[in-house]
Amino acid sequence: MKRRYAIGVDYGTESGRALLVDISTGEEVATHVTRYPHGVIDEKLPGTGAKLGHDWALQHPDDYLEVLRRSVPAVVKEAGIDPEQVVGVGIDFTACTMMPLDEAGTPLCMREEWRDNPHSWVKLWKHHAAQDEATRINELALERGEAFLPRYGGKLSSEWMLAKAWQILNEAPEVYERADTFMEAADWVVMQMTGRLVRNSCTAGYKAVWHKRDGFPSADFLGALDPKLASLAETKLRGPIEALGSKAGELSESMARLMGLRAGTAVAVGNIDAHAMVPAVGVVTPGKLVMAMGTSTCHLLLSDREVHAEGICGVVEDGIVPGYYGYEAGQSAVGDIFAWYVEEAAPAYVKELAAEEGVSVHEWLERRAAAAKPGESGLLALDWWNGNRSVLMDADLSGVVVGMTLQTKPEEIYRALLEATAFGTRAIIEAFERGGVAVDELYACGGLPQRNRLLMQIYADATGREIRIADSTQTAALGAAMFGAVAAGAEAGGFDSVVEAAERMARVREETFKPIPENSAVYDRLYKEYRELHDYFGRGGNDVMKRLKAIKRGQS
Template sequence: MTSKKAQTTVHGAVHSAVLGAIHGAVLGVDIGTSSSKGVLVDPADGTVLATAVRRHPVSRPAPGHAEMDPELWWEEFTGITAELLSGRPGPVAAVGVSGMGPCVALTDADDLPVRPAILYGVDTRATDQIARIGAELGVEEILRRCGSVLSTQAVGPKIAWVAEHESDVRARARRLYMPSSWLVRKLTGAYVLDHHSASQSAPLYDSAAQEWYGPWADRVAPGIELPPLRWPGEIAGRVTAEAAAATGLTAGTPVITGTVDAWTEAVSVGAQNTGDLMLMYGTTMFLINTVERRLLEPSLWSTVGAFPGTRNLAGGMATSGAVTEWLRALFGSPGHAELLAEADASGPGAQGLLMLPYFAGERTPVADPRARGVIAGLTVEHTRGDLYRAALEATAFGVRHNVAAMRAAGGDVRRIVAVGGGTQGELWTRIVSDVTGLEQEIPTVTIGASYGAAFLAASSVGAASIEEWNPVLERRVPDPANTARYDELYGLYRDLYPATARIAHTLTDAHTLRDAHTLPDADANGPRRPGS
């Protein structure tokens, strides 16, 4: 097939693309919270040729801390790549990468990590720095310039935390990485970051101008060389000879810039048009609404999209699948199918149980790192199926809360596409549709971020259509009778947090202060919510 130059419109932005056959499979690897996943994909139609997974724990050295060694990301990437390429002849046409974020991985001048990477909003250590920087720069001014107020999701306060608590470590720090950009550096030698990840790096990035904001970067992260910015699907560089020897890839293979995993999840299901909402079922729950213009809402995150010209309004719950996994461990680790069957039998309302899913604080729209999980209505008659059902319903109520906040902020939620491991088994997605009253599309492939990274890689070297790669497989249509029942329970859900917040905060602070005496890395002041 002869290649030809053409102008194609992608989600409102015009790009110049080389259309034609792609020679070889494409590789996508995602570094997630609980595992790293890789896929090898046929670019002609999106068929998954091979998959590989590496599971890993999150280090929690003190209350509110969540960390991971960046060297582990590269180790797992090389292992995944070797497994995917084993016994499969033929070249890899391009490599796509993504990862959890925004994270803070600091390195010295030789690109050696100076400490473990601080993870995204699940790490709540920097609440004092959030309050201080917000007071210094002005909360409203930060919102206007950066698109989001400072929260546990923000990068700047975590860099400030390192400066205040590990001054010797901070003194050696020269560069800032996230999982995707770390892989790009290891593969190509390029030091880059994508615009979307940068837009979650408040207060370092001006989301209106779409560039680093020097005055605040110099103030909050002095001495850090911020990376040049690219779009997630742009080619950042090519595999070096050294990286080729470590991975089995061919030297010279193009590697895209990549981005945060939730955004490649959205790419993987084609949720990139105005009115689309990507709902990611995973260890945490993430929601991304593509909006027509830049919207500013303090309780949500306004970000740059994965493609030039796109804007998003996003939300994230601190736990979702993490709660069901915690329950499963408490129950002796029975199979998921067994627990889902018992939860299904429990029925709407979980036999009188109501849960707040704030087991690691909450991100949006509550924005309270001191919030905690609550299970109301317990009796000795309740079963593990009831508890499991209550957890699924709690995350569904959280989704409804976020969707309501998005609509109140001006977001347009017209089409919901579900993705992630939690879409398997039907029950969870059915509960979410019943609770929200909204239909969901379930695509053929729900692998998520690694698949989206592979699609971006394919698009960087040829023509690819996500509609052809990943068509809709089935739909979840809400049951009106169940929705009416959940409408009543949702009101109670919304009442439960303010009714218990003071108690949760008191218990959280007491626990944090107690552990501070035995955990040397803990902040002796404990986490504090800005303004409390």
């Protein structure tokens, strides 16, 4: 019998990548990355050059199609296979990455008359300019005792659909009026491939506050925010919501030509990047916390019970693996904090030495930082360079490094930043456990674990837990490919469930990172200090971060 393959397309923050996988072994046969031509649009609008506000982050929808045009044919060509052998395609995406569409499904920013309006563009997950709306949503939901609020740890994020849609209404009512629908980019790309408007239960559940039985927040609640929002759920968020693993449809003739595949190939409903990684590391049962570590980190956990606890970004039934409650928590910047240091703060001499030694600045700093012991630098940092989205859920919080002196070295600051993110993860694990959701094992995947060994050792030491690492460097794309194979179903050469797909296709490395007891002892002490700083700056002990942001925005 001919070998059978599935293609997963992973849409990250800066680029999209396609992965062609043999579905009976999980072998990753070919991969291709396309950087988004417009990247992250956070300073000025393409074309007009109009300046964007603080905390804005947009994208260009055609960049997503560019990934299908370039990367999909490239993996088929590299593998030298017949497109007939590809049984299914799945995609995963950053989320909530949303856009307004017209009746034909065209993003408003792709229409001449709307492209000058920044609100017509795709709002990327890390667009944080809707914090005012998020704060008001949370205040009203708390006041009214809305049942959905506890499922999201007591606070909805400014990154999510309601806050972003409301920001459009507040700042560009004409765009809000003109939008026929608001869609997640994941669903829009699936709609381009299949011609069907199908929303996926994962982004709907985690990012648009949709519940399997209760649906979206009520018209009464939405209308109390603003009467114009009352019909949001049944109008601009309308459309069938289908469970992960479902087939959204089949590849249309025109898209099949563009992607170099067979028309009629099964296409899975979209998924969130981090959530797709869970079955891809073989996690299909409770108690195993999967850390999807890249630009940001998402923490994902399955459980057979629903509890409501601080620190949980969302709990969604069937939201990750059917049959379980899926929990999400997360840190809105991790790799992005290290990138900030390397690009904006590391001194020129570090960059020169790294270049002389032929290593990246990250590697140079990691090597130096690894030579020190925990606590030796006298530094402690908070990991809020892009706000806090678990436990405190507040995009207006910012970064801190305490303990700097004239002797402080760049590699010490770099290490303190790595440690800060590990402490942020420990705070999340403790919040899960306080809430009654067990965390027995840790799994790490995403771009960071295989790039930075010191980081993984620090995580093991700071959490006191052994960490298993994904074997794939493309875990999200592998997970998306699995869902593509499930969308095809066993009859068409795929699988009938994601559990079956995981048995065949998932892999973790033999080597694990184990905590070193003497390091853990020091980190226990540093973590105690971290908690003090965390509560002081994050729970109202000193709101200096918010006041500084207000001054920066020119508010009184």
